[in-house]
Amino acid sequence: MLSATIAAHPAAAAAITLRQRHSLRPRQPLRVPIGAAAPRRRMETARPSVVKAVASQGVPAVPPKLSFPILVNSCTGKMGKAVAEAAVSAGLQLVPVSFSATEVPDGKLKICDREIRIHDPSESEKILPSIMEEYPDLIVVDYTVPDAVNANAELYCKLGLPVVMGTTGGNRQLLHKTVQDANIYAVISPQMGKQVVAFLAAMEIMAGQFPDAFSGYKLEVMESHQATKLDVSGTAKAVISCFQKLGVSFDMDEVKLVRDPEEQVNVVGVPEEHLEGHAFHMYHLTSPDGTVSFEFQHNVCGRSIYAEGTVDAAMFLYTKIQSGAGKKLYDMIDVLREGNMR
Ligand SMILES: NC(=O)C1=CN([C@@H]2O[C@H](COP(=O)(O)OP(=O)(O)OC[C@H]3O[C@@H](n4cnc5c(N)ncnc54)[C@H](O)[C@@H]3O)[C@@H](O)[C@H]2O)C=CC1
Numbered sequence: 001m002l003s004a005t006i007a008a009h010p011a012a013a014a015a016i017t018l019r020q021r022h023s024l025r026p027r028q029p030l031r032v033p034i035g036a037a038a039p040r041r042r043m044e045t046a047r048p049s050v051v052k053a054v055a056s057q058g059v060p061a062v063p064p065k066l067s068f069p070i071l072v073n074s075c076t077g078k079m080g081k082a083v084a085e086a087a088v089s090a091g092l093q094l095v096p097v098s099f100s101a102t103e104v105p106d107g108k109l110k111i112c113d114r115e116i117r118i119h120d121p122s123e124s125e126k127i128l129p130s131i132m133e134e135y136p137d138l139i140v141v142d143y144t145v146p147d148a149v150n151a152n153a154e155l156y157c158k159l160g161l162p163v164v165m166g167t168t169g170g171n172r173q174l175l176h177k178t179v180q181d182a183n184i185y186a187v188i189s190p191q192m193g194k195q196v197v198a199f200l201a202a203m204e205i206m207a208g209q210f211p212d213a214f215s216g217y218k219l220e221v222m223e224s225h226q227a228t229k230l231d232v233s234g235t236a237k238a239v240i241s242c243f244q245k246l247g248v249s250f251d252m253d254e255v256k257l258v259r260d261p262e263e264q265v266n267v268v269g270v271p272e273e274h275l276e277g278h279a280f281h282m283y284h285l286t287s288p289d290g291t292v293s294f295e296f297q298h299n300v301c302g303r304s305i306y307a308e309g310t311v312d313a314a315m316f317l318y319t320k321i322q323s324g325a326g327k328k329l330y331d332m333i334d335v336l337r338e339g340n341m342r
């Protein structure tokens with residue numbers, strides 16, 4: 001029985017006291033590998049004749065292709081590798097240098113037939129200035145670890161290096177203050193996937209327009225990620241803060257984290273092939289008298305939705321820099337709002 005399976009997991013026992021009809025278990029269709037959707041057609045693959053025809057019907061033509069240097073920190077991680085590959089396939093110039101706490105053979109890594117030299121993070125302050133000189137329009141993308149967020153941001157700020165910060169965790173308030181004070185161009189977001197960003201935007205709009213609409217409701221949150229994930233989902237925290245504005249009382253430490261692969265497959269419904277990279281989120285609300293319930297969920301398999309969104313963010317930032325925009329610190333809702341996500 002489901003409740004027995006959940007209770008067998010120590011972290012779950014305290015958090016879940018639901019009967020099966022209110023269970024956090026995704027419904028059966030969620031077992032379909034969501035990440036297996038057909039790859040999106042990329043802008044630059046559209047035939048010129050098609051683009052011209054569409055443009056002549058009053059629909060804006062495809063904007064000119066952007067190309068600028070991008071350094072991914074760290075290419076040895078799951079997200080870093082996915083972003084580096086997406087950047088190359090979008091026609092960006094992948095800088096053949098990265099930093100990592102993980103040792104790789106000969107200090108080199110192959111990404112899309114390119115050789116990336118991997119340096120220890122302690123060398124970044126020494127190496128980055130010369131990279132910036134060699135690649136004048138450089139943008140750095142950060143997918144490292146929560147513990148490195150604030151120190152990395154400080155370094156980018158010190159160097160005046162524009163950054164797309166996808167890494168979650170660390171001291172977020174300090175992160176924003178550091179970047180704001182240094183006045184560097186940056187996109188910071190715990191969530192880069194276009195459709196999830198849209199969901200987050202809708203939550204923020206709802207919270208802004210209908211504060212306390214869910215006052216008195218009980219919230220339960222479950223998030224399942226690969227066992228190597230070090231922190232509580234930054235996306236879940238952002239969604240929860242909207243529920244708090246909607247009047248729900250909830251402590252961040254009440255989030256039920258699922259990191260056990262067996263539970264992920266058998267209870268949450270994560271396809272086995274995505275145990276190494278998935279993000280299943282479930283938010284369940286119940287009215288005080290138990291007669292009304294709401295469920296919101298977003299389940300992502302793989303990394304491509306984030307990698308594509310990160311490249312969109314880098315392109316957005318590059319365009320802002322080139323236009324000398326006065327506003328410098330952005331989030332992904334800004335990127336989405338301006339129609340900059342492919
Ligand atoms: N914003 C978004 O949409 C998304 C954010 N993330 C976040 O991105 C971060 C990375 O996730 P994964 O790639 O899955 O982790 P991972 O564990 O696969 O990769 C992290 C990499 O960072 C390296 N590293 C550690 N300390 C470093 C330092 N000081 N400098 C440079 N490299 C360092 C490690 O050696 C490792 O290769 C996490 O915080 C995760 O929550 C992940 C997916 C989407």
Ligand SMILES: O=C(O)C1=N[C@H](C(=O)O)C[C@H](O)C1
Nearest residue numbers: 168190229233234235236279
């Ligand atoms: O580590 C991950 O995998 C993810 N991290 C982000 C988060 O913490 O919210 C985004 C997504 O959940 C995947």
